[in-house]
Amino acid sequence: MKYVRLSYDLAKSDPGWPGSYSIDIEPYTQIARGDVANQYKITLLNHFGSHMDGPKHFNEKGPRLAEMPLSTFIMEHPLLLDIPKSFSELVRVEDLLPYEDELQRADSLFIRSGFSKFRESDKIRYASEGVGISSQACQYIMDRCPNLNAIGMDWISLASYAHGEDGCLAHQYLLGMFHSHYICIIEDLNLDAIDPARLERIFALPLFIEQIDSAPVTVIAELNI
C-alpha cells in the first residue's frame, strides 16, 4: 500500500476565494525567545485552503461537519474521473452521463480537471477564474447518485467565481437544501498523484470545532501499489 496526501499545506501565500480572509500565523511562545516550547496562534478562515464544506455552509437546516456520521469521512468506494476543464469552465451533466453506472456505485466522487496546474503559477486566475460544477450537474448528482457522500475537486471551490449565482445554487443542491440527504464538498485538492486503477480508499478528516459549518481537512488516498 502507498499513501498519498491530496490536501495542501496551509500557507499565507496561497490563493483564496476572491475578497475573503485567508490565514494569519504568529508565534505564541518561542524557544528562541526564552520560552520552554514553541506554540503558534493561527487565525484561519474555515473556507481557506483544502477544506470540507459541511451541509450548514449554505443550508441553515443542515448539520455541521462535527454532526455528520463518521462514515462520511472514510471513502471505501471512491471514483476518480478525469474531466479536463480550463478557466471559468463548468462540469456539466453531459460530462457525467457516460459514468452513470460507476457514479451510482461510488460513495465519493473526485473530479480531476487539471486546473490545479495554475495554483502556483497563476494564483490570481486560479481563484478568480476557477472551474465549477454547474447547478444542473449538482441536481443530477443529487437525484441520481444516492450513495455519494462527498465530492472532491482539484480547483478552489465547487463554485466558479465567474458563475457566482449558479455556484451558490450548486452548493445549495449538494448541501441538501432540496433533498433529504447531503453531499459534503472537498475543495482545493491536489489529485495529480492518483492512478485511478490503483485507488483503494480515501480518508478525508476535517477538524471538528464547535459552531463551525465546515473545516480544513487532511485528505489521504490509499493506493494499491
Ligand SMILES: N[C@@H](CC(=O)c1ccccc1NC=O)C(=O)O
Ligand atoms: N469559499 C466558498 C465559496 C463561496 O464563498 C461562495 C460561493 C458561491 C457564491 C458565494 C460564495 N460566498 C459568498 O459569500 C467555498 O468554500 O466554496
